Structures are given as structure tokens and as C-alpha cells.
Amino acid sequence: TGNGTGDVGGTIVPGTAPGFPPFEIKEGGELTGFDVELLEAVVAETSYELGEWKEFEFDSLIQALTSGNIDVIAAAMTITEEREQTISFTNSYYEADQSILVAKGGDFSPSSLDDLSGRPIGAQKGTTGEQVVQEELVDAGKLEPSNYKAYDNYVLAVTDLENGNVDAVVLDKPVAQTFQQERDVEIAFTYETGEAYGFGVRKDDNAVRQALNEGLQAVEENGTYEELRNKWFSE
Ligand code: ARG
Numbered sequence: 001t002g003n004g005t006g007d008v009g010g011t012i013v014p015g016t017a018p019g020f021p022p023f024e025i026k027e028g029g030e031l032t033g034f035d036v037e038l039l040e041a042v043v044a045e046t047s048y049e050l051g052e053w054k055e056f057e058f059d060s061l062i063q064a065l066t067s068g069n070i071d072v073i074a075a076a077m078t079i080t081e082e083r084e085q086t087i088s089f090t091n092s093y094y095e096a097d098q099s100i101l102v103a104k105g106g107d108f109s110p111s112s113l114d115d116l117s118g119r120p121i122g123a124q125k126g127t128t129g130e131q132v133v134q135e136e137l138v139d140a141g142k143l144e145p146s147n148y149k150a151y152d153n154y155v156l157a158v159t160d161l162e163n164g165n166v167d168a169v170v171l172d173k174p175v176a177q178t179f180q181q182e183r184d185v186e187i188a189f190t191y192e193t194g195e196a197y198g199f200g201v202r203k204d205d206n207a208v209r210q211a212l213n214e215g216l217q218a219v220e221e222n223g224t225y226e227e228l229r230n231k232w233f234s235e
Contacts, residue, residue: 059126
């Protein structure tokens, strides 16, 4: 796969981690969502073709990319310095903070991270939500490591929240808003992290990164980006 030589054209194989609505959703066996449709529109503006989507757990995506199993990550992945040690990102296409979800109508209504002290808290493995729990709660001595529950995906975490197996789940705000509409959970408060999502590419893959950046600019200019935002997000 891929196009390590920098030639124009070729196939880009995309990878994602579904279960993160509305960015990547598995619906009746079909993969869809904002990231999926955005990347398809972006690549259509380039001289590349998009290959078949491959699915992974979120914390396996970077390895899948660096090993050449896929050529681009489209998974609402936050651009972080730590990840940039290993991979590169396109320009940002979406922004987010971390929201704290709790059971709807329950008696636990935290308003700050301190209020989560000593409670069972969930997040998805390898995410920036997990990083908030780890750094702001566990490392800060407010949470026993055993009180942190790491999930393979946020759908499982939200189900555990509805069932009372965790008291809160930390995740990207736009996804928390979607779960709030669809499930028995609500946002208690939002912790500002100022994150920006980019498509992930291999470090040496300047040709693909540049093509995707040009494609992103094209869909922003021709109205497709806004159309997709309006389609997938209510606000
Ligand atoms: N934005 C967060 C991060 O980069 C969460 C992304 C989770 N994405 C997913 N497809 N499950 O860590």
C-alpha cells in the first residue's frame, strides 16, 4: 500500500476505530460518520484513490500506520506532541475539549475534576480522555489506579455508566453530546483541553500529507466541509 516514493497518485488505505459517534459509526454493518465522509471527500480532491477502510481498536491505530497496514488514520485523533514523535498529522479539521458524562438523572453531579476523586471513572484506552484521568486524577493522587477503568471503546464505557459500573466517563465533548442525545447519560461538565483533530500519516509520507492538506483546503472552499458538519452535528 501507500506511496512512499512520493509519486503522484496511488491508493491510500484508511484506518479508523468505530464506536465514536458521530465521527466513526458502525451502522448495520456499514461504516459511516463525519470522519469517514470527510476523508472520502478530501481524497476525492487529490490524485489519490481511497482504499478499503480497515478497523482497529483506537490504541492500535498508530502501530497499524507505522507498520504500513494502513496509510492514513481518520479517527478523531487529537494532534499531540507525544503522537508527533511517531507520526505526522494533517492540518486540523475539528476542535474539542473533554466532557464528563454521568448517568442521566442520577444523584452524582460533579462540577469539577476534584469531585471525581475516589470514584470509579472510565475512558477509552490510549485516548486523551484517558490522559486526563491519568494525569489530573491518578497522578495527582485523587484516584487510586484501580478506580480507573480502561475500555476498548466508548460504547462499552457508556453502557457501564448506564449500568452504574462506573460513576463517570471522560471523553471528547462532541461525542459526549451525541451519547447524551442517544443514551441514558448526560454531560455534567466540560474540562477545557483545546484539542485539535488531524488525519494521521506516516512521518516520511510528505506527499500524502501535502495532498490531504490540499484536499482539506479544497473541501473547505467548495462548501463540502460545511455540508458535512451540518449533516453530522446539530450545533
Ligand atoms: N480525540 C481523542 C484522542 O485523540 C479520542 C479519539 C478517539 N477516537 C476513536 N475513534 N475512538 O485521543
